[in-house]
Amino acid sequence: MNRVVVTGLGVCAPNGVGLENFTKALTNGQSGIAFHNNLKELNFSCQIAGKPDVENINLNKYFSNVQLKGLNSSGLVYGVLAGVDAWMDAGLNNANDETPDWNSGIIFGTGILGVDKFRESIYKLDKGDVRRLGSTSVIQTMASGISAYLGGILGCGNQVTTNSSACTTGTEAVLMGFERIQAGKAKRMLVGSCSDSGPYVWGGFDAMRILPRKYNDTPEKASRPMSATAAGFVPGSGAGALVLESLDSALERGAKIYGEVLGGAINSGGQRAGGSMTAPNNDAVQRCIQEAIANAGVTSNDIDTINGHLTATSKDPAEIENWSTALNKTGKDFPFVNSFKSHFGHCLAAAGSIECVAALLQLKEALIFGNLNCEDVHPEILKLVSEDKIPKETINFQPKIIAKASFGFGDVNACLIFSQFTK
Amino acid sequence: MTEEEKYQKLKDIVQTYLPDDVTIESVGLESNFTTQLNINSANLVDIVLDVEDMFDIRLENEDMDGMQTVKDALNIINKKIAQ
Numbered sequence: 131m132n133r134v135v136v137t138g139l140g141v142c143a144p145n146g147v148g149l150e151n152f153t154k155a156l157t158n159g160q161s162g163i164a165f166h167n168n169l170k171e172l173n174f175s176c177q178i179a180g181k182p183d184v185e186n187i188n189l190n191k192y193f194s195n196v197q198l199k200g201l202n203s204s205g206l207v208y209g210v211l212a213g214v215d216a217w218m219d220a221g222l223n224n225a226n227d228e229t230p231d232w233n234s235g236i237i238f239g240t241g242i243l244g245v246d247k248f249r250e251s252i253y254k255l256d257k258g259d260v261r262r263l264g265s266t267s268v269i270q271t272m273a274s275g276i277s278a279y280l281g282g283i284l285g286c287g288n289q290v291t292t293n294s295s296a297c298t299t300g301t302e303a304v305l306m307g308f309e310r311i312q313a314g315k316a317k318r319m320l321v322g323s324c325s326d327s328g329p330y331v332w333g334g335f336d337a338m339r340i341l342p343r344k345y346n347d348t349p350e351k352a353s354r355p356m357s358a359t360a361a362g363f364v365p366g367s368g369a370g371a372l373v374l375e376s377l378d379s380a381l382e383r384g385a386k387i388y389g390e391v392l393g394g395a396i397n398s399g400g401q402r403a404g405g406s407m408t409a410p411n412n413d414a415v416q417r418c419i420q421e422a423i424a425n426a427g428v429t430s431n432d433i434d435t436i437n438g439h440l441t442a443t444s445k446d447p448a449e450i451e452n453w454s455t456a457l458n459k460t461g462k463d464f465p466f467v468n469s470f471k472s473h474f475g476h477c478l479a480a481a482g483s484i485e486c487v488a489a490l491l492q493l494k495e496a497l498i499f500g501n502l503n504c505e506d507v508h509p510e511i512l513k514l515v516s517e518d519k520i521p522k523e524t525i526n527f528q529p530k531i532i533a534k535a536s537f538g539f540g541d542v543n544a545c546l547i548f549s550q551f552t553k
Numbered sequence: 554m555t556e557e558e559k560y561q562k563l564k565d566i567v568q569t570y571l572p573d574d575v576t577i578e579s580v581g582l583e584s585n586f587t588t589q590l591n592i593n594s595a596n597l598v599d600i601v602l603d604v605e606d607m608f609d610i611r612l613e614n615e616d617m618d619g620m621q622t623v624k625d626a627l628n629i630i631n632k633k634i635a636q
Contacts, residue, residue, distance in 0.1 A: 175614055339598055343614060408595045 134311045135551055137385040138220025138373030140212040140322075141487045144180030144366050144474040147187060148215065153491050155473065156499040157524050161350040162474040163364050172329050176341035178349035180366030180475035181327040182208055192283075200264055203244030208369035208480070209276040209324030210283065213238060216371035217284055217320060221385055225285025233317035233379075235288030236277045237307045238371070239299035240323060241479035244271035245330040276324055288316040296538030297439070298396075299323045300370060300482025304546055305394040307374045317379040320371060325480035327367030335365055340443065353476075354503040355440040355469035356450070356511055356520060363441040366475030370483030372490070389493040392531070392547040393426030395419075399541040409445070410537050412452050418543040419456035419535060426547035428531060430457040433465050433547075435498060435529040437489045439537045440469035441476050442503075447510035449537075454514045462516040466527065472502035482536040486546065489534045493550055496528040556627075559608075563626055566603040570596045582624045600626075610634060 139149055145162025146152030155162065162180045169177040184207060189198055192210050201207065213236075217224075225231040247270040251263050269275050274292040281290035289310065295302050300323035307319030325331070335341055342361040345352030353364040380387055397418045399411025423430055436453060440446050453467070454460055470488045477484050492498060500523040507520055528550070535545040554562075560582075568577045570592045579590070586592045586600070597620070601612050604626065610633035612620075620626050 337598060338595060339614060339617065406593055406595070408593070 131312050132314055133377040134308050134374050134391045135377050135380050136372050136388040136391065136490055137375045137380050138216040138222070139388060139487050139490060140214065140216030140219060140371040141484060142182045142184065142208040142211045142369045143484050144182050144368055144477070147182050147184060147211065149219065153495065156470065156488055156491065157495070157497060159500050159502055159523065160473070161502060163349045163353055165346060165349050169329055174329065174333070174336045175339070175343040176336050176365070177346040178352055178364060179327065179332060180364060180368070180477065182368045184208070184211065187211065200266055201270070202247040202250055203270040203275070203326065204246065204328060204367065205240055205243050205324040205326035205369070206270060206276055206279060208367065209238060209240070209322070210279055212322060212324070212369035212371040213280040213320055214283060216322070216373050220373035220375070221383065222318070222373065224283065225287070230285045230287030232287040234284070234286045234320070235310065235316045236280050236286050236290045236320045237293055237303045238277040238280055238320065238322050238324070239293040239303045239479055240273055240276055241294060241296060241299060241325055242331065243273055243275050243326065245326045246328060247271050249330060280320065284320070286320070294479070295542045296540055297476070297478055297481050298536045298538035298542045298544045299479040300484065301486065301534065301536035301544040301546055302396055303483060304372060304374070304391070304486055305396055305544055308391045308394065311374055311376050317376050319374045321374055322369060322371030322483040323480050324369035325367045325478040331367070331478070332365040341365060351503055353442050353472050355442040355472050355501065356446050356507055357442070357504040358506045358508045360442040360444065360446055360508070362443055363471065364475035366477035366481070368474070368477050368480045368484055370480060370485070370487040372483070372486060387551045388490045389548045390551045392428060392549050393422060394544065394546040395421035395425055396544045397421070398543065401541045405541040407541070408539055410543065411541055412448060414541065415449070415452040415537065415543050416456040418545050419453065419533065422533065422545035422547055428547065430459060432531045433457060433533045435492065435532040436465045436467040437485055437532060437534040438467055438469050439535055441471055447508050450511045450514055460514050462519070464515040464519050466498045466519050466521060467515065468499060468501050468521065470499065472504065482544065485536070486534055489532050489548060492529055492532065493548065496526060498525050498527045498529065500524045559627060559630060562607055563604070563623065563630070566600060566607060567623070570600060580623060582622070584623050585621055604630060608634060
């Protein structure tokens with residue numbers, strides 16, 4: 131089986147667009163969560179969110195003029211920025227005009243795409259103006275629009291598809307691409323995910339009353355993973371992208387290598403035994419972590435860093451307990467653990483991929499990025515984890531093996547094991 | 554509307570959200586929606602919306618936080634109708 135390494139990264143996150151800005155923001159503990167007046171005007175209880183700032187990005191670098199005309203799909207913009215950046219970062223070029231790159235594919239997930247475009251279309255349609263929808267309402271709103279746009283820009287000739295599994299989506303995409311290269315069906319896979327921003331995506335979560343509503347004046351304090359005062363997740367948006375490549379191909383090209391994907395696992399709790407549409411079956415979460423470790427060919431003793439799902443709800447202590455049980459580690463033996471949601475909120479379908487990018491940057495930079503807003507670590511968590519394993523500021527530490535997990539509505543789980551690359 | 558009528562209407566609403574293995578007969582004034590009747594906590598927001606429609610009132614986030622049992626719900630409904 132082929133070994134699989136990461137040779138390119140791209141990111142469009144609420145606290146930084148592009149690798150340099152994103153790395154700086156995570157290192158310095160800069161939040162990307164801000165107050166949004168349109169949410170206030172629409173009577174949202176939670177009027178804060180994480181939204182990438184693409185105002186000053188030259189979109190002509192990424193899209194043709196025709197593509198930019200009538201473009202009203204924020205997720206598509208974020209996804210193309212992150213995906214193309216990752217491809218360039220890997221030192222790869224777009225395929226020539228005649229022949230697609232048969233050995234390169236794309237698995238780029240999303241939850242729902244082009245919500246603003248869809249709304250625009252619905253208004254026209256309801257007025258009886260269907261003929262005025264234009265030619266792009268389909269391609270901007272089909273779920274696979276993001277992989278289709280990227281596939282066309284880059285000229286990929288291998289599998290080009292979009293996966294969807296709620297907040298697990300991004301992590302699942304990495305695992306699917308990894309397996310395809312491992313099995314020898316592709317040499318390179320651009321994997322990642324994107325999520326639209328705006329009230330039409332976030333409104334449903336506000337209606338479920340699972341978002342914090344007391345931080346509208348102090349948005350940067352709102353996302354509090356692992357904290358005793360965690361009050362719900364802050365909705366986010368954006369995109370993350372990774373270029374996965376067979377080790378042979380990477381070495382042949384002399385590509386830089388961020389790290390290796392050792393393995394992973396994916397499962398579902400079946401919405402049984404405490405699991406539901408919105409809550410995880412703890413047994414399934416533990417199995418997923420343990421299966422990922424076994425699949426990677428390592429042991430729980432090898433894991434020195436965890437990047438959790440940890441959304442900043444009352445469920446965070448249960449997640450830590452699942453990690454503790456799955457790894458059989460407590461106190462000072464527990465790995466370093468962090469949640470980047472404290473910086474940019476919960477980017478929903480994009481969460482897994484943005485967080486995987488951040489996890490790999492930790493390998494490259496020899497840092498563990500600090501957790502924000504958990505100066506009051508939840509007492510149930512402190513019973514299981516020594517407080518110094520939950521860094522509140524970025525620390526110098528070279529992770530060797532990182533476990534990264536994401537969990538989603540529908541009781542679905544995914545866990546990946548990344549390692550420092552050594553020949 | 555008498556207290557009994559309100560109670561009956563609330564029970565009619567709650568019935569829709571009961572899991573298959575919980576009967577409407579087991580719903581009492583002291584029943585806790587999530588811990589005793591096993592209603593998915595995500596569905597509490599739907600019960601609140603149904604209550605708003607049925608009694609022509611509006612419940613705020615804080616009202617919902619205090620709505621643990623059937624009796625809590627009736628108290629909040631009465632308070633809102635009186636306002």
